[in-house]
Amino acid sequence: MTGFVRPRTLKLTWADGEFAGLEIRARRSSLETYFQFAPILDGGIDVSTPDGRKEFLDLFLEFGEYLVSWNLEDENEHGTRTPIPCTPQEFLNQDPRFVREVLDQWADAIAGVAAPLDSKSASGEPFPEASLPMDALSPSLAS
Numbered sequence: 001m002t003g004f005v006r007p008r009t010l011k012l013t014w015a016d017g018e019f020a021g022l023e024i025r026a027r028r029s030s031l032e033t034y035f036q037f038a039p040i041l042d043g044g045i046d047v048s049t050p051d052g053r054k055e056f057l058d059l060f061l062e063f064g065e066y067l068v069s070w071n072l073e074d075e076n077e078h079g080t081r082t083p084i085p086c087t088p089q090e091f092l093n094q095d096p097r098f099v100r101e102v103l104d105q106w107a108d109a110i111a112g113v114a115a116p117l118d119s120k121s122a123s124g125e126p127f128p129e130a131s132l133p134m135d136a137l138s139p140s141l142a143s
Helices: 031-036 049-062 088-092 096-112
Strands: 010-012 023-027 067-070 073-076 081-083
Touching: 010 096, 023 096, 031 096, 049 073, 049 088, 088 096
Parallel strands: none
Antiparallel strands: 010 023, 023 067, 073 081
């Protein structure tokens, strides 16, 4: 019997929306590391203070170390595209919506939230709710 080798990286993909086509490879983390990122996952850092903002940015910079590769590009005013290097600092250089989206997708993948199915179930149509009787039971059946 052969052993199981678990991939060290996760492939994060976006099929639609603002980030459609984005693909990122990110390292898995231990449970301990996952909980180290909890303050940025659940908004537990008070960013209204300089110390809070520094802690917040430091954690995002540390999270950037878990990003292995991406297909992110920049486009100038002439339409010329250039790849953006996948580094922790370049991750922090992105806009807040992008940074939060990547963090959330990674956390979902790490925590085991299943990705949507690519195709419909082969088991047939959903159960027709309309066929379920919704009337009260007759007195003779209720007892």
